[in-house]
Amino acid sequence: xxxxEIVKSIQDGNKENYELIVERYEKKLFFYIKKMINQPAEExxxxxxxxxxxxxxxxQSFDTKKKFSSWIYRIAHNKSVDYIKKVKLKIKIxxxxxxxxxxxxxxxxxxxxxxNKTQVFRSINLLEExxxxxxxxxxxxxxxxxxxxxxxxxxxxxxxxxxxxxxxKLKVFLKNYEKN
Amino acid sequence: MKKTKLxxxxxxxxxxxxxxMKSKWWFFAKTTSLRGIILLNILLCSIILSATVYLVxxxxxLELFSYGNIGMEIFFNDFPYIWxxxxxxxxxxxxxxxxxxxxxxxKTTKTVLxxxxxxxxxxxxxxxxxxxxxxxxxxLGRF
Numbered sequence: 001x002x003x004x005e006i007v008k009s010i011q012d013g014n015k016e017n018y019e020l021i022v023e024r025y026e027k028k029l030f031f032y033i034k035k036m037i038n039q040p041a042e043e044x045x046x047x048x049x050x051x052x053x054x055x056x057x058x059x060q061s062f063d064t065k066k067k068f069s070s071w072i073y074r075i076a077h078n079k080s081v082d083y084i085k086k087v088k089l090k091i092k093i094x095x096x097x098x099x100x101x102x103x104x105x106x107x108x109x110x111x112x113x114x115x116n117k118t119q120v121f122r123s124i125n126l127l128e129e130x131x132x133x134x135x136x137x138x139x140x141x142x143x144x145x146x147x148x149x150x151x152x153x154x155x156x157x158x159x160x161x162x163x164x165x166x167x168x169k170l171k172v173f174l175k176n177y178e179k180n
Numbered sequence: 181m182k183k184t185k186l187x188x189x190x191x192x193x194x195x196x197x198x199x200x201m202k203s204k205w206w207f208f209a210k211t212t213s214l215r216g217i218i219l220l221n222i223l224l225c226s227i228i229l230s231a232t233v234y235l236v237x238x239x240x241x242l243e244l245f246s247y248g249n250i251g252m253e254i255f256f257n258d259f260p261y262i263w264x265x266x267x268x269x270x271x272x273x274x275x276x277x278x279x280x281x282x283x284x285x286x287k288t289t290k291t292v293l294x295x296x297x298x299x300x301x302x303x304x305x306x307x308x309x310x311x312x313x314x315x316x317x318x319x320l321g322r323f
Contacts (some may be wrong), residue, residue: 011204015194016191018190018191018194019183019187019190019191022184022186022187022190022191023184023187024186027183045186048186049186049189049190052186052190052195053199056190056194056199056201057200057201058200058201058202058207059201059203060202060203060206060207061202061207128247149285149286153285154207154232154284154285155285155287155288156286157288158288178194180252
């Protein structure tokens with residue numbers, strides 16, 4: 001059963017199927033929110049619970065012809081941004097070892113030496129929020145331009161432009177690291 | 181499969197009706213109201229633009245420029261700025277509202293602005309054709 005089919009059944013009254021949605025997205029969204037807010041697990045769980053509650057309340061507004069994952073990621077993104085605003089944090093991407101291994105594509109794209117991997121992730125935290133969000137969704141969540149456009153509500157063309165600019169900025173930060 | 185803590189919490193809240201989904205009609209009413217406001221915005225803007233053109237031709241005809249500095253002074257003093265400013269405000273607000281409808285967020289601001297302006301031009305042309313039925317000239321005579 002696809003996500004959209006499950007949502008259709010929930011919209012038609014089979015509320016118990018919402019459990020399947022929670023089951024499918026709990027881990028994915030936990031890690032996404034963790035990367036966004038960079039807070040302890042308890043805080044992340046609170047935000048995650050809000051995401052699922054909000055998603056359930058508004059599920060009738062979801063158009064089943066569209067992709068559900070983008071819709072729920074949008075809610076997770078909004079809730080994370082609300083949390084960040086509330087506690088006045090800056091989005092900080094975690095420097096977990098696992099993430100280094102998972103994101104070779106980013107390392108390749110910014111053309112750095114293997115030993116500079118750690119610096120890449122430190123440099124991401126120096127980027128402006130709007131660039132960080134795009135980098136996070138593209139490289140960490142493997143979302144397409146179309147999906148990022150839906151999640152962040154920005155024109156599809158802008159996604160590519162923002163990624164390009166983010167990479168350029170990262171290269172500059174890395175060069176500065178090398179110089180110093 | 182064993183339920184996680186979060187699954188249990190969420191499903192309990194749903195079963196106990198602590199959280200309820202909003203009805204389809206609530207969202208339908210919300211979308212329809214937004215579209216209605218945009219339509220009203222376009223209509224109002226077209227009326228104001230027609231009124232601006234009419235008032236410019238009535239109060240500040242371009243012939244005033246042939247009278248030199250005095251003519252220019254009269255032109256700029258009597259120009260219906262408030263109508264023009266109102267039209268600009270409505271164009272901006274209409275563009276913001278239009279960008280919130282459907283998949284318009286995918287479009288750039290310039291594209292949404294262009295779409296809004298096209299709608300306004302069409303509405304203004306229709307209004308221009310029907311202005312005699314609306315008796316615009318006698319109504320604007322009061323201003």
